Amino acid sequence: MEKTLEQFEIGERGAVKRVLGEGKIKRRLFDMGITPGAEIFLRKKAPLGDPIEVTVRGYELTLRKTEAACVVTEVEG
Amino acid sequence: MKNFALAGNPNCGKTTLFNSLTGSTAHVGNWPGVTVDKKTGTYKKCAEPIAIVDLPGIYSLSPYTPEEVIARNYILDEKPDCVINIVDATNLERNLYLTTQLIEMDVPVVIALNMMDEVEKAGDKIDSVELEKRLGVPVQKISALKENGLKELMDRAYAESKKTRVGATVLEKSALSHLIGDIKIALKGQGVKDPLFHAIKLVENDSIETEMHKDTLQMINEFKETFEDEIFGDDFEALVADARYKYISENFAPTLKKKNKEKFQATRSDKADKVMTHKIWGIPIFLLILFAIFHLTFSEDFLYLGKIFSLPSLEDLGFLTAEGEPLNYGVRWLACLYDGAVFSPGVIINNIWNNMLVGELFGWLGGLVEGSSMSSWAVGLINNGIFDGISSVLSFLPPILVLFLFFSILEDSGYMARIAFILDRMFRRFGLSGRAFMPMIMGFGCSVPAMINTRTLADEKERTATVRVIPFFSCGAKLPILTAVAGAIVAYFGVGNADVITFLMYLLGIVTAIVAVLLMRSTTLKGETPPFIMELPAYHAPQFKNLMAHLWDKTKHFVKKAFTIIxxxxxxxxxxxxxxxxxxxxxxxxxxxxxxxxxxxxxxxxxxxxxxxxxxxxxxxxxxxxxxxxxxxxxxxxxxxxxxxxxxxxxxxxxxxxxxxxxxxxxxxxxxxxxxxxxxxxxxxxxxxxxxxxxxxxxxxxxxxxxxxxxxxxxxxxxxxxxxxxxxxxxxxxxxxxxWTAFIWAALVGLATWLIVWLNKRSALKAKKAEQ
Known part of the structure; x- marks a missing residue:
């Protein structure tokens, strides 16, 4: 099932399928290791619900929901 | 003298390695034209002294951030004799992504595989010999913190620096390899140095390269028309980034043998993080830490011991003369630590520095000048002009350093990034990111370190707006104005309460700052809210050596300023x-x-x-x-x-x-x-x-x-x-x-708000029309 990262529940995991968006933000997501095939895991949300914290390629990354909406993933179920 | 450059991701231990290699020879400056620290030092344990340049911490060599542009231009233009690429072994995949870009340049590269001690502690193993074979450049295991393997690293780098190296790429097998090969040959024909690196960046449609090689761009555009990838279409930038990571996962990552196969296991750092960024307790814990820092730095009643136990003042104890002066030298020292309450460590350091050291020194110097045969105006100039000026500036040093120490600890431990994470939501409303909070709160201590701290903000406009409002967060030196005037209002006019007036004035400063940021972000410093895509480094205990290096840098900077402009x-x-x-x-x-x-x-x-x-x-x-x-x-x-x-x-x-x-x-x-x-x-x-x-x-x-x-x-x-x-x-x-003038002000504010909204709407409409 296809799902964007900002819709993840805490503890949910998926594999990156493609990254939407333009220029700077997209390149930044790529540079940080969010590329097709990378496994991604939603570790937690900030106390106010946004931004979110994910584990990708073995390290912790934080990004906002608006940026997470650019990350399309494939999740099981 | 040979010249080596240190390159690597942020948080990979680059600063620690730099400090270990160069000792006290480090010198901090700015890269010309931008506010990114340029640190240089000398390594003396090789056959000849080696100049070491610490490049800014970066994740990639994209054209989007000043740090990345500086790093790439430095290597391309200054041609260091060797690039030492520090790789955090605990985070191999992402760190090697930068490596795949560095090795494309025609420059000797040595990999320093750092934090090996932590990898081994976790029971994992890295086959560095195999990694070296696959990368094609020397790989040396080190621990910058324990200073293991540094001599070997430098010896190997020194040996490499005597050779010439031609760039190599991991994109050989990608769909773009033919295009890259053709462009490289074309660029080489034009006499371009580092043709492979430039060819790949040009294919990525990198804005710096497309400016430089306009005529070669035609080749790429022609190729693009015949090319279609099923995932990326003709987005070559994405294709290249993807190919790099694919290559890393397939060829480099397997050299790491993990003891525990579970991908998302919880470490000690994760457990700490669970508490520190807890859904409910995260914000209270943060406020408590902040309060503790200010209490330790500025409070004249440490832990409220004086209030709780009603401790006697020095006067009550009979330690003062009738004029309120300390009885003897011992009491003077005691007065630095205690007077009806135990002082906080920050205040104690401040008192000792100002009352005993700086005060004594300048008192003695002043006496010398007074007793000399100089004319009265010269005495006045030296004593009231020069000495008072210098000593009043030096008197700031303790609170600035103490506050700076605490903030360095927060930064080094990894908590600072979490603060940004917790607060980002709130700050976004004002068009700022969570990172802007720290410099602002530091402003309550002193604007100078606060403004320097804005360097952590990536967006230029966000940075300008933050620097501008920092003074509104009333600093320590403004406090006397508040207490004196508020005290006089209460004493003379008999209205209000000095504490309440002081508190309301602080609040006024904060409100002014918020209004000003909103105003700037919707007028002169318009721009999208800067993106917030940030690594949250693992927590670790701050390094004493690094903290001291930070403080020493700060002190040098401050003293220099005291003796020049001030x-x-x-x-x-x-x-x-x-x-x-x-x-x-x-x-x-x-x-x-x-x-x-x-x-x-x-x-x-x-x-x-x-x-x-x-x-x-x-x-x-x-x-x-x-x-x-x-x-x-x-x-x-x-x-x-x-x-x-x-x-x-x-x-x-x-x-x-x-x-x-x-x-x-x-x-x-x-x-x-x-x-x-x-x-x-x-x-x-x-x-x-x-x-x-x-x-x-x-x-x-x-x-x-x-x-x-x-x-x-x-x-x-x-x-x-x-x-x-x-x-x-x-x-x-x-x-x-x-x-009644409140109504006039309200009307003016309303009018201004309406005007700004209307103008912004109009320009947005115009932009839309222009697009169509």
Whole structure:
């Protein structure tokens, strides 16, 4: 099932399928290791619900929901 | 001398390695044109001394951030003899992504596989020999922290630096390899150096390269028309990034053998993080830490021991003379630690530094000058101008360093990034990111380190807006103005409560800052909210050595400033207050004939709408002088009050029975000035507000200039400070004097808001039309 990262529940995991968006933000997501095939895991949300914290390629990354909406993933179920 | 560059991701231990290699030889400067630290030092344990340049920490060599552009230009243009690429072994995949870009340049590269101790502690293994074979460049295991493998690393780098190396790429098998090969040959034909690197960046449609090689771009565009990838279409930038990571996962990552196969296991750092960023407790914990820092730095009642146990003051204990002076030398030392309450560590350090060291030194120097045979004006210049100036600046050093130490600990431990994570949501409303919070809160201590801290902000406009509002977070030196004037209002007019007035003024500063940021982000500093895609580094204990290196850098920077710009300005002010227009030397009591008084009287009418201008009559200019003197250093405001009040009492024959003008808190001095000028409560409050929001002290202005790096922005900032303070003070004075003017101000604010919204809507519409 296809799902964007900002819709993840805490503890949910998926594999990156493609990254939407333009220029700077997209390149930044790529540079940080969010590329097709990378496994991604939603570790937690900030106390106010946004931004979110994910584990990708073995390290912790934080990004906002608006940026997470650019990350399309494939999740099981 | 050979020249090596250190390159690597942020948080990979680069600074630790740099400090270990160069020891005390490090020298911090700025890269020309940008505010990114340029650190250089010398390594002396090789056959010849080696200059080491610490490049900024980066994740990639994209054209989007100044740090990345600096790093790539440095390697391409300066051609270091070797690039040492530090790779965090605990985070191999992402760190090697930068490596795949570095090895494309025609420069010798050595990989320093750092944090090997942690990898081994976790029971994991890395086959560095295999990794070396696959990468094609030497790989040396090190631990920068334990200083393991550093000698081997430098010896291998030294050996490599004698060879020449041609760039290699991991994109050989990608769909773009033919195009890259063709472009490389074309560029080589044009005599371009590092043809492989430029070819790949050009294929990525990198904005720096497309500017440089316009004619070769045609080849790529022709190729693009025949090319279609099923996932990426013709987005070559994405294709290249993807190919790099694919290659890393397939070829480099397998050299790491993990003991525990579970991908998302919880480490000790994760457990700590669970508490620190907890859904409910995260924010209270953060507030508690913040409170603890300020309590440890500034509190004169440590842990409230004095209040809780009603401890006796030194006077109660009979340790003071009738004049309130310490009985003997021992009591003087005791007074640095205790007086009715135990002082916090920050205050103790401050007292020892100021009362015992700096105070003694300058007292002794002053005595020497006093006793010499110099003319009275020279004595005045040296003692009141130069010595007082330098010592008042040096007196700032302890709180700045203590505060800076705490913030360095937060930064090094990894908690600072979490604070940004917790607060980002709130700050986004004002068009800022969560990272802007730290510099702002540091402003309560001192604007100078706060402004330097804005370097952590990636977006230039966000940074400018933050630098501009930092002075509104009232710093330690502005506190005496608040307490003195608020105290005088309570004592003389018998209204209100000094604590409440002080608190409300702090609040006023914060509100002004928020309004100003909103205003700037919707007018002159318009722009999208900067993205927030940030690594959250694992927590670890801060390194004592690194902390000391930070503090030493800061001290050097500050002392240098004290002896240059601030010293010069105090001398100028001294001349202006001690000479008349006829160039006659004036005693302290004749200050109202001075050049400064003359100028102040001239500009006095400008301050009439603020309540401390022409309406105050003959001696009203004293408030103007105090405010102007505050531009040098904010503690000058109260110091000037004391000097001026003494003159006023002498000149105006005031009946100030019982007032002690020289009393340190300045409350009585302000009362004397109220008597002489007849200023009212609204005028006094407006005076505080003006001082809080106007141009900050010389040191902060100098820092703002250095940090903004752009002359137009800097001048705009000065205008902004003047306008903000003028408007805020005028509003307070007029509303305080005539309540109905509140409606006029409300109408003006409403009108301005409507105008901005309307103009923004119009320009947005225009932009849309232009697009169509």
């Amino acid at each position: 010293l010069a300005s105090t001398i100028v002010i001294w001349f202006l207050t001690h000479f008349s227009f006829a160039w006659k030397f004036l005693e302290d009591e004749e200050i109202n004939q001075s050049i400064l008084a003359g100028i102040s009287q001239l500009v006095q009418p400008l301050f009439t709408p603020l309540g401390f201008g022409s309406q105050l009559g003959e001696y009203g200019w004293v408030f103007v002088v105090a405010a102007v003197a505050g531009l040098i250093a904010k503690e000058n405001v109260i110091a000037t009050f004391a000097t001026l009040a003494a003159c006023l009492v002498a000149v105006a024959n005031l009946n100030v029975g019982g007032l002690d003008i020289a009393a340190e808190e300045g409350v009585d001095a302000v009362q004397a000035m109220v008597l002489a000028t007849g200023i009212g409560v609204p005028g006094l409050i407006a005076f505080i507000a003006f001082n809080m929001t106007t141009i900050p002290c010389f040191a902060a202005v100098g820092t703002a200039k250095a940090e903004l790096q752009n002359d137009k922005r800097f001048k705009g900032t000065l205008v902004f400070w003047i306008a903000a303070s003028y408007l805020v003070a005028a509003a307070i004075y007029t509303i305080g004097s005539w309540w």
